[in-house]
Structures are given as C-alpha cells and as structure tokens.
Amino acid sequence: AQKITQTQPGMFVQEKEAVTLDCTYDTSDPSYGLFWYKQPSSGEMIFLIYQGSYDQQNATEGRYSLNFQKARKSANLVISASQLGDSAMYFCAMSALISSGSARQLTFGSGTQLTVLP
Amino acid sequence: DAGVTQSPTHLIKTRGQQVTLRCSPKSGHDTVSWYQQALGQGPQFIFQYYEEEERQRGNFPDRFSGHQFPNYSSELNVNALLLGDSALYLCASSLVGGRNTEAFFGQGTRLTVV
Numbered sequence: 001a002q003k004i005t006q007t008q009p010g011m012f013v014q015e016k017e018a019v020t021l022d023c024t025y026d027t028s029d030p031s032y033g034l035f036w037y038k039q040p041s042s043g044e045m046i047f048l049i050y051q052g053s054y055d056q057q058n059a060t061e062g063r064y065s066l067n068f069q070k071a072r073k074s075a076n077l078v079i080s081a082s083q084l085g086d087s088a089m090y091f092c093a094m095s096a097l098i099s100s101g102s103a104r105q106l107t108f109g110s111g112t113q114l115t116v117l118p
Numbered sequence: 119d120a121g122v123t124q125s126p127t128h129l130i131k132t133r134g135q136q137v138t139l140r141c142s143p144k145s146g147h148d149t150v151s152w153y154q155q156a157l158g159q160g161p162q163f164i165f166q167y168y169e170e171e172e173r174q175r176g177n178f179p180d181r182f183s184g185h186q187f188p189n190y191s192s193e194l195n196v197n198a199l200l201l202g203d204s205a206l207y208l209c210a211s212s213l214v215g216g217r218n219t220e221a222f223f224g225q226g227t228r229l230t231v232v
Contacts, residue, residue, distance in 0.1 A: 006200055026173075035221070042223055043206055043223065043228070044223060044225040045161070045208060045210075045223035045224065046223075047221065047222065072152075091161075093160075104152075104166075105151060105163035105166055105174055105176065106153075106161070106163065106210075106221065107163070108162075110159060110160050111159075111160055111161055
C-alpha cells in the first residue's frame with residue numbers, strides 16, 4: 001500500500017519569496033514516481049513536476065524544484081520567487097511504476113492550500 | 119492540441135438516480151483513469167481503463183462502473199446515487215509505455231446529489 005502525507009493544511013508566503021511545501025511518502029514498491037500537482041479553484045489538476053525513484057538528480061521545472069530525499073522518504077516542493085498566481089491547492093502524489101513504463105494509479109495526499117500575499 | 123475534456127462541467131442529481139460522466143483523453147493517449155475528489159480532500163482513484171477493459175480498480179462499490187470506447191474516450195456511470203457521491207470527478211489520460219510525467223487531468227465534473 002502507498003501513503004502520502006502532507007502535514008501543512010495551509011501556508012502563506014510573501015510575493016517574490018520562496019516557499020517549501022512538505023510531502024512524505026510510504027511505499028513497499030521498489031520503483032515509484034512522485035508528482036506534484038496544482039489545483040486552482042477552477043478544479044483542474046495541473047501537473048508541475050515529476051521525480052522517479054531512481055533519478056539521480058532532483059527534478060526542476062522552471063520555478064519549481066523537488067527536494068527528493070529517498071532515505072527520509074520525503075519529496076518537498078520548492079517554489080521560488082512566488083507569484084500571486086501561485087495561490088492554489090497543491091497536491092503531492094505517488095505511483096508505482098510497472099514494467100511497461102507507465103504509471104499505475106496515483107495516490108494523493110490531502111493537499112496544502114498556498115496563499116501568496118502581495 | 120486539445121487536452122483532456124470532460125462533460126458536463128456541473129451536474130445536479132437526486133438521490134437514487136443514475137448519472138453518466140464523459141471524458142475524452144488527450145490526443146495520442148490510450149489510457150483513462152477516473153478519480154473522485156470530495157470537498158477538502160485529495161482525489162481518490164476509482165478505476166483505470168485501457169484497451170476497453172478495466173485494468174485497475176480502487177476501493178469503490180459496484181455502483182461505480184465505466185466503459186472505454188474504441189476511440190479511447192470513456193464514461194463513468196454511478197447508479198443509485200447517494201448524498202455522499204457529491205464530489206468533483208476527475209478524468210486523467212496517459213499513454214501506456216509513455217513517460218510517467220504524461221498524466222494529464224481534465225477540468226472535472228462537479229456532481230451534486232440532493
């Protein structure tokens with residue numbers, strides 16, 4: 001079984017500052033992927049960044065970076081230079097990776113509501 | 119290039135009724151997954167369809183069923199609606215053998231059961 005824990009129900013950050021959203025996970029699968037999604041009030045889940053369990057380097061996508069610490073089973077999202085448009089719910093998710101290369105179903109955490117202050 | 123599209127965007131049904139939600143995957147994708155997101159919670163996996171068959175299923179009762187068509191589009195059916203079925207239903211599409219980053223979501227269908 002897989003489990004994702006996000007312990008920060010809400011976070012505030014000043015515009016242009018960096019913020020870290022915490023995510024810890026638990027799985028018995030030897031190969032897995034970790035995802036972060038952004039969900040604005042409109043409801044759509046927007047993919048932000050992905051980290052594979054065997055990736056040697058931490059993933060980065062523009063202002064987003066994933067601080068992957070495998071031994072601690074953590075996959076924190078770092079957003080640099082926050083913008084007002086970053087205000088949204090953020091979800092950490094994971095999936096076991098099967099031999100075909102595609103992901104199984106995603107297991108999501110409970111989310112963190114980020115508010116960027118002007 | 120159209121992304122994942124879902125219809126309808128909003129729906130109100132009465133307890134005991136049946137509902138059908140629809141999803142068209144992103145062009146080139148062959149796998150469709152459905153998720154239920156209750157208010158204030160993370161999405162919960164319902165099931166996944168590939169090659170017109172249900173490949174994986176989450177912990178949902180048989181009242182939840184689905185279908186995938188030859189063009190890869192999919193339907194989610196819920197029978198005997200309960201008040202607790204009120205949620206945002208999200209569809210995600212991906213490609214078997216594709217990069218694991220390629221799981222795109224639609225905007226969701228907000229179902230309200232009264």
